[in-house]
Amino acid sequence: MTRMLASYRVRLPLALSVTAVSTAVLLALALGLQTLHNLREDQGRNAQRLGHAMAALLVGALRQDNVWLAYSLLRGPDGADGNLIWVLADENGRIFASNRPRTYRLDQLLEQALPGLEAVRSARNDAVQAFEVEGRPEIRRLVHLALESEGARVGDLFALLSDRPFLQRFYEILLGGVLVTGGVLAFLLPIGWIWGRRIVAPLVQLADCMARVGRDDLRTLDCPVATGDDEIGQLGRCFTAMLGALSEKAQLEHRILQSERLAAVGRVAAGVAHEINNPLGGMVMAIDTYRGGGPADARTTRLLDLLDRGLHQIQETVSALLVEARADSRALTPADFEDVQTLTEPRPTRCGAPLTWRVDFEAQTSLPATPVRQLLLNLVLNALKAAGDGGTASVDISATDGRLGIDVENTGRPLPPERLDRLFEPFPSRRRDGEGLGLWVCYQIVSQLRGSIDVDAQGALTRVRVRIPLQPDDDDA
Amino acid sequence: MRRWSRRAFVAALLKAGGLVGAVRPSSASDTPLRFGVTPVILDDDVGFLKRWSEWLAGKLDRRVVLVQRTRYQEIVDLLLRGQLHLAWICGYPYVQHQGQLELIAVPLWHGRPLYRSEFIVPVESEAQAPEDLAGRLFAWTDPDSNSGWLYPRFRLDASGFDPDRFFRRSIFTWGHARSLQAVANGLVDGAAVDSYVRETLMLHLPPLAKAVRVIERSPLFGFPPIVAGPALDPAGRRRMQSALFGQATDTEGRALLANLNLDGFSTAGPEVYADIAAMAEHLGRSRRS
Structure with missing residues (x-):
C-alpha cells in the first residue's frame, strides 16, 4: 500500500x-x-x-x-x-x-x-x-x-x-456539492491517472537508464531519455551530459591503462633486447674470428653458416623491437610523403584496394624524416592489408595547430573489440598474418616523437589517427 | 375547473368582505333582483353562486344580484330596510322578524325541511358531552344563528349553566365552515355548527370534516329558509316561488341543487320554526326587534 x-x-x-x-x-x-x-x-x-x-x-x-x-x-x-x-x-x-x-x-x-x-x-x-x-x-x-x-x-x-x-435547502446545496464532486472525480480520476502515467513514464525511463550505469559498458550505453523543456527534460539532459562525461572518463582511463601497458611492454622489450644484444654481438664476433682463423672443413662451414643466419635473425628481430626514432636524421619535408606515396603506389593494384591520398602539408618542421616515413609506410601497408579484396583505404596528411596529422582509414573486415584493445602490442596472439610488429613500431615511433595514436573502429570502417607535434623538444630522444 | 382546491377554499374563506355577483339576463327590463346570501350555505363558492344566479335570472327573466355580508345581521338589516328583495337566512332571525318577512321556500335536505345543531370537538378531544367543555375555549358562529348560537346556549341553559360564563373564553367565527376550521385547527376546544353545512363540507373537504367529531346532536329544527323582505312585491314572490319549487324538475336546476347538497325547495310553513321561536323566547334574547 x-x-x-x-x-x-x-x-x-x-x-x-x-x-x-x-x-x-x-x-x-x-x-x-x-x-x-x-x-x-x-x-x-x-x-x-x-x-x-x-x-x-x-x-x-x-x-x-x-x-x-x-x-x-x-x-x-x-x-x-x-x-x-x-x-x-x-x-x-x-x-x-x-x-x-x-x-x-x-x-x-x-x-x-x-x-x-x-x-x-x-x-x-x-x-x-x-x-x-x-x-x-x-x-x-x-x-x-x-x-x-x-x-x-x-x-x-x-x-x-x-x-x-x-x-x-442547506442540505440540498451540500448534496449538490457532493454530486458535483462525484462527477468531477469521475472525470478527473482517469485524467489524473493518464497524466500521472505521462509524467512518470520519462522518470521511469530515466531510472531504468540509471540502473544500467555501472552494469553495462558506459561507452555502448544507449539510453533514450526525455529532453523536453520541463524539469524532467532538464533532468534527462543533465543525465545524458553526465553519462557523456562518465563515458569520456572511462575512455580516458582505458587509454591511460593501454599506454601504460604498452610503455611497460616497451621497457621490457628494450631491456630484453639489450640483454640479448650483448651476448649476441659476442657470438657473431666469435664466429667471424673463427672464420678468420683459416678455412674450415665443409661440415663446420655449414654449421657456422647456420649459426650465423640464426644469430642474424635474432638480431633483426631484436632490433625491430628496439625502435629508435633518432633525431639525427634530416628534417621532414613534403617530398617524404610523395616518396611514401610512390613506394606504395603499386600495392593497391595488387591487393585490389583503391587507395586515395590527400596531402596538405606546407609547414616547417624539425621532425626527423626517417621515423615519420617508416610510420607512414607501416600505417599505409597495414591499412591496405586490412582492406583486403573489395575494401578501400585513404590517407589524409595535414598540419594544423602545430601538429602533424596522419589519418589512415580503411574499410574491410570489422575489427573485433578485443583486438582493438591489444592492437599496438607486439606479436598479438591471434595474429597470423605478418610479423606482428608493424603497429608496435608505429606506436613506439609516435611515443618517442611525443605524439598520440588512436584506433577507432566503427563497423567496417577502421581509422588510425596520429597527431605529432611539429617541433618536438630536441633534447628528448 | 378545480373548484374546491384547499387553497382556493381557504382563500375564499378569508374573504370577509361583501361579494357581489352581478348577472345580466337577456332581457333586462327592470331593476335587478337583489338576493342576500348568508353562511347558512357554503357561500364561498363564487363560481356556484354565479351559476345559480344566472339560472335564477333565466327563470325570472330578471337580473339577479347576489349580495353577501360578513354577518347575518347585516343581511337581515338590508332586507328589512328594503335594500334586498330576498335573502337566505337562518330560522332564528326569521322568527325574530316574522312580521316583516315572508317565507318563500324552505330547502329540503334528506327529503325534509329540517336540520340540526351539532356540538363538535377536535377528533382527538376527550370531551364526550357539551358539559365537558366547561372552562374551555368555544366558538360561536354568529349571534343570529340558531345552530351556532341560539340552540347551544339554550342547551347549556337547560342544563343549568350560564352560557356566558360556562366557557373560559369564546369567539365568533361568523360562519359554520369557519367554526369547523377553528375546531379542526385547534384554535378552540369546541363549537356548535349547522349539521347541513358540516355534512356538505365533508363532501367537499373530507380531511377537514374528519378532523372534528360530533359529540351531541340537537333535535330537528326548521331548515334556514329563503325569505322575502318588504321590497319584493307579491308577483315577484310568486315568480320566485315557482322558480324555486320547479328547480328540482329542471336539469340544470338539479345539478345546482346537487352542488348545494339539497333535494329541492318546499312550501313548508312557518310552523317548522316554532321550536326556534320557543327557544328564543325562553332565552329572552330577542336582541333585535
Whole structure:
C-alpha cells in the first residue's frame, strides 16, 4: 500500500481528487452558509414587512375582540404549515391569536407560553433578535412589533423564526456539492491517472537508464531519455551530459591503462633486447674470428653458416623491437610523403584496394624524416592489408595547430573489440598474418616523437589517427 | 375547473368582505333582483353562486344580484330596510322578524325541511358531552344563528349553566365552515355548527370534516329558509316561488341543487320554526326587534 501510494501514478490523481473534493466541499459549505445567512436575513425582513402590513388589521381585530379575524390573518395563505410562527398578544399579555393555535392557546398567559417574551415586549426593539424557547430548539430568533392605536399599546405581535425551512435547502446545496464532486472525480480520476502515467513514464525511463550505469559498458550505453523543456527534460539532459562525461572518463582511463601497458611492454622489450644484444654481438664476433682463423672443413662451414643466419635473425628481430626514432636524421619535408606515396603506389593494384591520398602539408618542421616515413609506410601497408579484396583505404596528411596529422582509414573486415584493445602490442596472439610488429613500431615511433595514436573502429570502417607535434623538444630522444 | 382546491377554499374563506355577483339576463327590463346570501350555505363558492344566479335570472327573466355580508345581521338589516328583495337566512332571525318577512321556500335536505345543531370537538378531544367543555375555549358562529348560537346556549341553559360564563373564553367565527376550521385547527376546544353545512363540507373537504367529531346532536329544527323582505312585491314572490319549487324538475336546476347538497325547495310553513321561536323566547334574547 505504501509502495503504491509512493507512485506518482497514484499520488497525482489522488492529489487532484483531494483538491477537487476539498474545493467542492468548501465551496458548497461556503455557498450553503452564505445562503443560510441570506435566507435568515430575508426571513427576518419578511417577518418585519408582513408584521407591519398586518398591523392595522390586527389592531382592529384586537379592539373589536375579533379573534377569528386575527387568526385568519396570521394563518395567512400558507395555513398552519407556514415557516413563521406568529403570536399575537393583547394588552394584558395574553395570547390573542397564533398560527399555531394548538401550541399557543387563546387566552394563555404569554409569559407562561413563551418565557422571556415579557422582557422582549417591554424592550420594544423591532430588530431581529436572538431568542430561544426551552423545548423548542428550532426557534432561534424573533421579531417583535408593538401594536399601537392612537399612541396606546393595544397588543404585541411576535414572529418566531426558525432555521428549519432552510436546513432542507442547506442540505440540498451540500448534496449538490457532493454530486458535483462525484462527477468531477469521475472525470478527473482517469485524467489524473493518464497524466500521472505521462509524467512518470520519462522518470521511469530515466531510472531504468540509471540502473544500467555501472552494469553495462558506459561507452555502448544507449539510453533514450526525455529532453523536453520541463524539469524532467532538464533532468534527462543533465543525465545524458553526465553519462557523456562518465563515458569520456572511462575512455580516458582505458587509454591511460593501454599506454601504460604498452610503455611497460616497451621497457621490457628494450631491456630484453639489450640483454640479448650483448651476448649476441659476442657470438657473431666469435664466429667471424673463427672464420678468420683459416678455412674450415665443409661440415663446420655449414654449421657456422647456420649459426650465423640464426644469430642474424635474432638480431633483426631484436632490433625491430628496439625502435629508435633518432633525431639525427634530416628534417621532414613534403617530398617524404610523395616518396611514401610512390613506394606504395603499386600495392593497391595488387591487393585490389583503391587507395586515395590527400596531402596538405606546407609547414616547417624539425621532425626527423626517417621515423615519420617508416610510420607512414607501416600505417599505409597495414591499412591496405586490412582492406583486403573489395575494401578501400585513404590517407589524409595535414598540419594544423602545430601538429602533424596522419589519418589512415580503411574499410574491410570489422575489427573485433578485443583486438582493438591489444592492437599496438607486439606479436598479438591471434595474429597470423605478418610479423606482428608493424603497429608496435608505429606506436613506439609516435611515443618517442611525443605524439598520440588512436584506433577507432566503427563497423567496417577502421581509422588510425596520429597527431605529432611539429617541433618536438630536441633534447628528448 | 378545480373548484374546491384547499387553497382556493381557504382563500375564499378569508374573504370577509361583501361579494357581489352581478348577472345580466337577456332581457333586462327592470331593476335587478337583489338576493342576500348568508353562511347558512357554503357561500364561498363564487363560481356556484354565479351559476345559480344566472339560472335564477333565466327563470325570472330578471337580473339577479347576489349580495353577501360578513354577518347575518347585516343581511337581515338590508332586507328589512328594503335594500334586498330576498335573502337566505337562518330560522332564528326569521322568527325574530316574522312580521316583516315572508317565507318563500324552505330547502329540503334528506327529503325534509329540517336540520340540526351539532356540538363538535377536535377528533382527538376527550370531551364526550357539551358539559365537558366547561372552562374551555368555544366558538360561536354568529349571534343570529340558531345552530351556532341560539340552540347551544339554550342547551347549556337547560342544563343549568350560564352560557356566558360556562366557557373560559369564546369567539365568533361568523360562519359554520369557519367554526369547523377553528375546531379542526385547534384554535378552540369546541363549537356548535349547522349539521347541513358540516355534512356538505365533508363532501367537499373530507380531511377537514374528519378532523372534528360530533359529540351531541340537537333535535330537528326548521331548515334556514329563503325569505322575502318588504321590497319584493307579491308577483315577484310568486315568480320566485315557482322558480324555486320547479328547480328540482329542471336539469340544470338539479345539478345546482346537487352542488348545494339539497333535494329541492318546499312550501313548508312557518310552523317548522316554532321550536326556534320557543327557544328564543325562553332565552329572552330577542336582541333585535
